[in-house]
Amino acid sequence: MSISKLTTDKVKERADIVEVVGDYVPLKKKGQNMWACCPFHGEKSPSFSVSPSKQIYKCFGCSKAGDPIQFIMDIEGVGFQEAIRHLAGKYGIEVEEDETRTPEQNLEQNERESLFIALNFAKDFFVKNLKTEEGRSIGLSYFKERGFTPQIIEKFDLGYALDGWDHFLKAAKAAGFEEDILLKAGLILQREGDASRIYDRFRGRVTFAIHNVSGKPIGFGARILTKDKNQPKYINSPETPIYHKGDVLYGIFQAKKAIRDLDNCYLVEGYTDVVSLHLSGIENVVASSGTSLTEGQIKLIKRFTNQVTVLYDGDSAGIKASIRGIDLLLEGGLNVKAVVFPDGEDPDSYSRKVGSQAFQDYLKENQRDFIGFKIGLYQDEFAKDPIRKAEVIREIVQSIGKIPDAIVRSVYVKEASGLLQIEEEIIHTELNKSLIKSNKEHFQKVKDEAEAELALQELVPTDSQLSFLGKLSIHEREILKLIALYAGESLDDEGKTVIEYLLEETLETKFQTANYEKLYGLFKGLNSKGNEGGLRNLLENFSGENKTMVIDIVHQRWEVSPHWTGKHGIIITTEKDDLSGNSYRALLRFKKRYLEKLMDEATQNIKAAVAKNEDFEQILVLQNIFLEVKKVQILLSKELGIVIG
Structure with missing residues (x-):
């Protein structure tokens, strides 16, 4: 079943980024943000930043970023629906199902969620097998011999796989599971060279369910109880999209x-x-x-x-x-x-x-x-x-x-x-000898990687346009940052908002950075629908790479220490204190860089026309275009207080 929008909205409203992340890593306050060593990659000094005010996280080492829901999706390796269920459980929110989806749609929500559903079905199937005659006489008796109590058996979801080729396969298919999902979950096997021969992976063994951190079954270990030298003592689930042995610990x-x-x-x-x-x-x-x-x-x-x-x-x-x-x-x-x-x-x-x-x-x-x-x-x-x-x-x-x-x-x-x-x-x-040797090996590795990267860059043809695009990208990013952070903030007495002003002033330009142009288009779409909320509201309209891109733009690694004001009495003006002026200057810088790009294009066109011995009047037209653009650039530079030589 799909989760209703009402439940999703309640979770989004209730979930706090500090509480959610704090369940997984210890956070320490530094300035306005909280910091920790990133849970997504190995590091020794913290580069994982959590912003309580913006309700987002970002790692400046591996670039992972998102909101509370995205964090659960990343850390638990689950889809959006499962992340909502997880957070609903954490905050005691009742999950309401959306009845509009068909059973087929529910089963095919996405591959990862289907795998979780299939593995949970398998867990329940193996547990129930302990109540069968075969399960009681073999599986349950083995657990009792080892002193395992009913409470422990239930706590670890211990079970038994019936001794037969397709007991599980038949039960799973009867419950509506497709063979493709069962194969991907590692629950059944297909004989090589014979696609029609499909059978259970776990047969005649006691089973140990392997759970992820949030308690969902992601795989199984199974022990044989007979002394068959042709069979391994233990067999385990294979690597799957949700089960990576090297990242999992049993228990x-x-x-x-x-x-x-x-x-x-x-x-x-x-x-x-x-x-x-x-x-x-x-x-x-x-x-x-x-x-x-x-x-x-x-x-x-x-x-x-x-x-x-x-x-x-x-x-x-x-x-x-x-x-x-x-x-x-x-x-x-x-x-x-x-x-x-x-x-x-x-x-x-x-x-x-x-x-x-x-x-x-x-x-x-x-x-x-x-x-x-x-x-x-x-x-x-x-x-x-x-x-x-x-x-x-x-x-x-x-x-x-x-x-x-x-x-x-x-x-x-x-x-x-x-x-x-x-x-x-x-x-x-x-x-010291050991440390020096280790450091040399590390620096040599870094050097080799840098040289390889440099060699790769040398294979790319150089183009003067790249320098302009690089500079222009910085100012495109600044425009998008202002929109993302202050979209609905009013700039003047007439009530014109930041998003209206910046979009209006850049309407006839095209962002040269592909991702930024894509994001700019999304902002335009939201504005046309009258959506002018703050950052959190904007993020709710984005997902995946788009959401990560917005967070990457707005979340800065460095911030001004509050001690300047608190201890030394020095007043530090923030970006929001002069939102109108900052928006205006950001536009001027963006337009100045954009004009430099146009001037460079005009210069290249003049050179090409001269090389081809084109008509003098055509060259004169191109020169006039260059001069007109140059005049506007000089005006913008003066407005910004930049001296032009």
């Missing part, structure tokens, strides 16, 4: 509140580890689902905390094979601790063996920071081998070098010095 939806409240995230390997820790009363836990830790997963953790405790199985060989993940966590700016379980134990088995309280006590008593953990891991190896000790020291130094914070690096150097019984100066020397 993040169930854990996010606890992670934020406790300011710590336990990181384990498998599905059952996560579920077992919840049974032990530990909810701030997620799993990498058996895959190597990725940058995307680290960014996901960092949205909720900077503290990570990695839980390792009691297998030293396995620990050493996966220890690279610690360096990735450090590089991502996280503070890392580790806990190792006794030999032969993992978080799941050990929690069931010792019980809830003893398990929690073990975690508290045995967690060590990454320095002590790494040294302890190799201590037996280098105790009698000085060369191996030197190698371990270098490995420790390399790990410390991954930490972006210089103060934290210094603290760990001191600790490593005491544990390894080696002078701090030696560790600092090695650390």
Whole structure:
């Protein structure tokens, strides 16, 4: 069903950009805006800006921009309708459905939303299978053997895939789902070379639903319960438009509140580890689902905390094979601790063996920071081998070098010095070598990219017109910014608004920047309909790239500090204080640059006419055009206080 316009309007009116973004990243006030490290790309210093007054966000690093609804669409990877539902749930707004849409239209709203609907159907189907005779005797009995309670089974949407080729496929088709959507969702398979042979991906296995941050199923992991050597123990959903393994952590939806409240995230390997820790009363836990830790997963953790405790199985060989993940966590700016379980134990088995309280006590008593953990891991190896000790020291130094914070690096150097019984100066020397090498590699990479970009630019023919277009683009942008910010503001006693004045004065010109000309046309269309509201009202009429373009134009990275007035008593005039004058001067600058473009075109036409030996009178006409344009340009320059040589 489609959401009614009334519900959408209520969400738009109620949603606050600071509250919405604040659910995902910690915001800090700086000036009039709020700032954070961008949740959409890796960065160490904040370039993600949120404007409470304009109700928009913009990242000056990756250029992501939008309003509260767009933020949910971007962060959750959902469509407009799903974003509205998410925000309606957050603010307790009842969702009213639009009855005018047909069932076919509802099913085909868009591919992403259809995938979410199909995966949610699959989740419900697998959960209900636990109540069938086969599901009770195989799936439910397995969960009970592991001590999973009905509450935990419901909390994680655990289920069972019936043992047959097409149980799910038949049920899904009966519910109205197309095979194409089920294939794209990774729920069914098509035999290669035989398009007619389609069957269920998950068969005869218990299922673990994988949720995104907002709780929507986006994939499944499934475990076989028989000892069939020809079948893998676990199979997982493939990559789909809404499921990217490297950006997902199992259990993040169930854990996010606890992670934020406790300011710590336990990181384990498998599905059952996560579920077992919840049974032990530990909810701030997620799993990498058996895959190597990725940058995307680290960014996901960092949205909720900077503290990570990695839980390792009691297998030293396995620990050493996966220890690279610690360096990735450090590089991502996280503070890392580790806990190792006794030999032969993992978080799941050990929690069931010792019980809830003893398990929690073990975690508290045995967690060590990454320095002590790494040294302890190799201590037996280098105790009698000085060369191996030197190698371990270098490995420790390399790990410390991954930490972006210089103060934290210094603290760990001191600790490593005491544990390894080696002078701090030696560790600092090695650390500096490592940092210099790393910086050289980084700068070389940047240099190579810059040279490649320069080489690419040299392939493009130069044209004097480009310089005029570049300058003109700045003033086109300024005109559009004034319209976007102050469209309905009155400029004079007659009530003429900013949008009326600026559009009237530029009506016979054509913006030379393609995107700006497109936006200018949209503004004209809104004005003709009598839509003269503020920025928020304008944004409601735009979507996608157009909305992003408007936000990019109006949201500036730098602002005047309020301390100039608050502390020093210096009055700073704002753009709005003299809106009439600023609009007038912006028009003069725009027209001056536009005339320079016309003069350049006239000059090129004169040169071409002379080269072709055209009639003198024709050349004279072109020269007169140039002179007339020049006269107007001189008048505009004088008005702007610009001296013309």
